[in-house]
Amino acid sequence: MGSHDHGHNHSVDDPPTLHDIDKPGGVFLVYVVVLVLALVNIGLSASGGLGVIALPVQLAIASVQALFVAWFWMHMRRKDKVVSLTAVTSLFFVFIFYVLVLGDVLTRHRGGL
Amino acid sequence: MVSASHSSVLKHHFDNLEQQHSAERLGMWMFLATEVLFFSGLFVAYTVYRWLYPNEFGFASSHLILWIATVNTVLLITSSLTMTFAIRAAQLGQKTALIRYLLITAALGSGFMILKGFEYYTDVEERLVPGEIFRTEYAKAVEHQKHASASDTDHGDLQHWSAELAKHNAGKEIGQEGYIDPHKIQLFLMFYWIMTGIHGIHILAGLGCIFWLVQQAACNKIPRENYSTVEVVSLYWHLVDMIWLFLMPILYLAGAGMKG
Amino acid sequence: MSIVIDQPRFAAPVPPEPDPLPHHYLNNKYGILSWLLTVDHKRIGILYLISLTFFFTVGGIAAGLVRINLLSPNGAILTEDEYNRAFTAHGVVMLFLFLIPSIPAVMGNFFIPMMIGAKDLAFPKLNLASWYVYMIGAAFMVWSVLAGGIDTGWTLYPPYSSRYSHTNVTPGAFGVFITGFSSIMTGLNIMVTIHKMRCPGMTWGRLPLFGWALYATSFIQLLGTPVVAITLLLLMVERVAGVGIFDPAIGGDPVLFQHLFWFYSHPAVYIMIVPGMGVISETITCFSRKNVFGYKAVAWSSVGIAVVGFLVWAHHMFVAGISYYAAILFSFLTMLVAVPSAIKVFNWMATLYRGSITFQAPMLFTLAFLVLFTVGGVTGLFLATLGTDIHLHDTYFVVAHFHFVMVGGMVLAYMAALHFWWPKMTGRMYSDFWSRASAIIIFVGFFLTFVPQFVLGYLGMPRRYPNYPPEFQIYNVLSTAGASILGIGYLLPGFYLTLSLFFGEKAPANPWSATGLEWQTPSPPDTFNFDFTPQVVCGPYEYSIGVDQLGRTLPEPPGATGFVNKESNGVG
Numbered sequence A: 001m002g003s004h005d006h007g008h009n010h011s012v013d014d015p016p017t018l019h020d021i022d023k024p025g026g027v028f029l030v031y032v033v034v035l036v037l038a039l040v041n042i043g044l045s046a047s048g049g050l051g052v053i054a055l056p057v058q059l060a061i062a063s064v065q066a067l068f069v070a071w072f073w074m075h076m077r078r079k080d081k082v083v084s085l086t087a088v089t090s091l092f093f094v095f096i097f098y099v100l101v102l103g104d105v106l107t108r109h110r111g112g113l
Numbered sequence B: 001m002v003s004a005s006h007s008s009v010l011k012h013h014f015d016n017l018e019q020q021h022s023a024e025r026l027g028m029w030m031f032l033a034t035e036v037l038f039f040s041g042l043f044v045a046y047t048v049y050r051w052l053y054p055n056e057f058g059f060a061s062s063h064l065i066l067w068i069a070t071v072n073t074v075l076l077i078t079s080s081l082t083m084t085f086a087i088r089a090a091q092l093g094q095k096t097a098l099i100r101y102l103l104i105t106a107a108l109g110s111g112f113m114i115l116k117g118f119e120y121y122t123d124v125e126e127r128l129v130p131g132e133i134f135r136t137e138y139a140k141a142v143e144h145q146k147h148a149s150a151s152d153t154d155h156g157d158l159q160h161w162s163a164e165l166a167k168h169n170a171g172k173e174i175g176q177e178g179y180i181d182p183h184k185i186q187l188f189l190m191f192y193w194i195m196t197g198i199h200g201i202h203i204l205a206g207l208g209c210i211f212w213l214v215q216q217a218a219c220n221k222i223p224r225e226n227y228s229t230v231e232v233v234s235l236y237w238h239l240v241d242m243i244w245l246f247l248m249p250i251l252y253l254a255g256a257g258m259k260g
Numbered sequence C: 001m002s003i004v005i006d007q008p009r010f011a012a013p014v015p016p017e018p019d020p021l022p023h024h025y026l027n028n029k030y031g032i033l034s035w036l037l038t039v040d041h042k043r044i045g046i047l048y049l050i051s052l053t054f055f056f057t058v059g060g061i062a063a064g065l066v067r068i069n070l071l072s073p074n075g076a077i078l079t080e081d082e083y084n085r086a087f088t089a090h091g092v093v094m095l096f097l098f099l100i101p102s103i104p105a106v107m108g109n110f111f112i113p114m115m116i117g118a119k120d121l122a123f124p125k126l127n128l129a130s131w132y133v134y135m136i137g138a139a140f141m142v143w144s145v146l147a148g149g150i151d152t153g154w155t156l157y158p159p160y161s162s163r164y165s166h167t168n169v170t171p172g173a174f175g176v177f178i179t180g181f182s183s184i185m186t187g188l189n190i191m192v193t194i195h196k197m198r199c200p201g202m203t204w205g206r207l208p209l210f211g212w213a214l215y216a217t218s219f220i221q222l223l224g225t226p227v228v229a230i231t232l233l234l235l236m237v238e239r240v241a242g243v244g245i246f247d248p249a250i251g252g253d254p255v256l257f258q259h260l261f262w263f264y265s266h267p268a269v270y271i272m273i274v275p276g277m278g279v280i281s282e283t284i285t286c287f288s289r290k291n292v293f294g295y296k297a298v299a300w301s302s303v304g305i306a307v308v309g310f311l312v313w314a315h316h317m318f319v320a321g322i323s324y325y326a327a328i329l330f331s332f333l334t335m336l337v338a339v340p341s342a343i344k345v346f347n348w349m350a351t352l353y354r355g356s357i358t359f360q361a362p363m364l365f366t367l368a369f370l371v372l373f374t375v376g377g378v379t380g381l382f383l384a385t386l387g388t389d390i391h392l393h394d395t396y397f398v399v400a401h402f403h404f405v406m407v408g409g410m411v412l413a414y415m416a417a418l419h420f421w422w423p424k425m426t427g428r429m430y431s432d433f434w435s436r437a438s439a440i441i442i443f444v445g446f447f448l449t450f451v452p453q454f455v456l457g458y459l460g461m462p463r464r465y466p467n468y469p470p471e472f473q474i475y476n477v478l479s480t481a482g483a484s485i486l487g488i489g490y491l492l493p494g495f496y497l498t499l500s501l502f503f504g505e506k507a508p509a510n511p512w513s514a515t516g517l518e519w520q521t522p523s524p525p526d527t528f529n530f531d532f533t534p535q536v537v538c539g540p541y542e543y544s545i546g547v548d549q550l551g552r553t554l555p556e557p558p559g560a561t562g563f564v565n566k567e568s569n570g571v572g
Helices: A024-047 A051-073 A081-106 B017-052 B054-062 B066-091 B095-125 B132-147 B161-169 B182-218 B228-252 C032-036 C041-069 C080-099 C102-115 C124-146 C160-164 C169-196 C209-241 C254-288 C295-311 C324-352 C361-384 C386-392 C396-426 C432-459 C470-503
Strands: none
Touching: A024 A051, A024 B066, A024 B228, A051 B066, A051 B228, A081 B017, A081 C209, A081 C254, A081 C295, A081 C324, B017 B054, B017 B182, B017 B228, B017 C169, B017 C209, B017 C254, B054 B182, B066 B095, B066 B182, B066 B228, B095 B182, B095 B228, B132 B161, B132 B182, B161 B182, B182 B228, B182 C209, C032 C041, C041 C080, C041 C102, C041 C124, C041 C396, C041 C470, C080 C124, C080 C169, C080 C254, C080 C396, C102 C124, C102 C169, C102 C209, C102 C254, C102 C396, C124 C169, C160 C169, C160 C209, C169 C209, C209 C254, C209 C295, C254 C295, C254 C324, C254 C361, C254 C396, C295 C324, C324 C361, C324 C386, C361 C386, C361 C396, C361 C432, C396 C432, C396 C470, C432 C470
């Protein structure tokens, strides 16, 4: 990926990726989705009905919001695979960080070396 | 084979604009990955302590100023919207629209910071600052609680957190079931101040970049071919927004599921 | 497996052997500002080279103080307090100001663009900024040392570092924090460059293994360094504000600091060693005149080390209070991370087999690396094993283990890289005799310094202690004696390399008859590296058929007795 291809046909001065311009309607739709989810998140929690599943639900909603922002507004839907790989990899290592640290903290009551 | 023509936007070490834009975008995405890992240290630490001390964290969270957080969330999401429109304006070569959207974004971001400043000021007034300030305030409330009689009216929602906490803990030993340890509330407050503070610094940096873009656009340095400069800043801005979307629930909504 | 050589897509002829240039990157602009404001990746590499050499010397002096003090069972020249500051300074300076930047910042900056046929890195101004950030961070660390130093050990564990130490923890930690950003900038630059700026024909499968290694290193730099950044920030907040998240008084957990700290600091050791492994792949092929055995295995093992290296950090914490289950898991994962490193060593040995080996200085350093890194690596297994680690943790066994891999491994690889690429960077050849002598002196000195430390550790001498029982003195004296020999070995290159700048023979373009693209430019290269767009036609180590990556016949390789015979420097 990224190896420069001499055979490609556009001249240097062509404004690139004109076909990649966002449609305003689409951008606004994402806005509405993300905003509504935020208000839902706050509303659900303020009502206090969730109990112990409150945190996972809140984080799940936040994750969906993040997915919309990344996929549409940050143009992850474009074809550059390295960008998606970068995002996924960073999240994977955050996951590892969480799992292995919590794996220690949550099992400490059993004793250690 | 040297590149065919020399655009003012194309940098010497790149072969063509597509390569340059692609590299700039990838560079910013990789920087965003480092930001995610940077904040992840805080998130992991927070999760550990929240698991260990759910009651204290819940109590402290419910005493933060939720309305400010709500308004700020709306401001930030809207600023991401206008930032996306700014890229579009740049791609279409619409200089006035570009500057307009950038300025609106900056205004929304500044609004966020102003409200945050007000929030911090209020928090300090309320003595929700870990360390000596918190300890003194709580000690005063405990003293007051000792001398309170049973007929003292319950101030309900207007009760100061220290009074509420002292009342809750009255008669309980440290470590007893239902005791909410004021020390661990300070731990939550550390996370509140540090996480929102670092996030705020990132917003300020973003505002700086946006103002720089406005200046560049005004000097005609952002023609259509150079739209990727706007896109690169917008990627950063969207990330700062996303971080807030995770920060806000864990700090302000952690009291959910507990009574008030 | 058949060797693939592309037919060039264009009928363009392969450019001839490059002539020396009257104006090259070193002399095309003069003046201190042309260096301090340069965006040429090669000049920035040289700036780093000068800074790194200075800080290596500083760290070395700190090491000298430590070793001299250990000559006597009760501290020969330093008080206990001064001793704590000396070993902390040694650790902090050597790790953050030398080892972590070392090869990526000097040779990575200089050679990655050249190896992939590009004119510069993706972000030249960011590159210059990374050097300034490094220097600013270094300035803070120097300030903290000059103001009396830090006595916490380079690991800065709270609550001692956050509450009880009366030394300059905050500026020191801040300095480390700042240099971390330099590391991130360098890694980001190299990664984007390798992704987006490879010349035609340079597919991933033809990328020199040095490129794969630096790619893997950059991966670690990008993902790991931010975590230590936040950790140090939290530590500084705790120290300055008097209250923090690691403070047990408010429910904090000091072991959590260790988790956050080692999440970076373990992968950091792979930041240090993986570039060195990349260099070894380059030198071992060139000086055995043979293609590397198992290119794919070596390439992917770099990535493997980078990924698995993130899964093993708590092996530094086995006796710190983590749970049994975490300890068992991390012990298992730590054994796994040995596998990709071992794969590399096997492949390098197989590369040597039936090669046509000569023993110039780069090769001597390379062979020394193979021995010392392997020893260091296998001693890591004793530490990965839970039972033995209980006995060996925080003893000199650990000290010897990491010095074997970091000094016997990484510093020797750095020396190999310096000696391999010196002719290209400076346009001069250095003394063949003295370079070989220094390699041998370093090897001997190293052995003498650190083998006794394995014995000391096994016998139970704790690390960071200035006092020890009299029966350990013989080992400590041997170790210090070795350290003085090592010191001489390090001083020698300072002399002959510097002298070569003034009196050395002018270097031809390809003195070692190597295949990489960086050798297909004059020595020293032009500011923009290539005046044509390189078209790569084959893999990076086609020594056996004698072509470089442009498809041009290689010059006569250097004989066993010295450097390339200039008359027989083959042309096209």
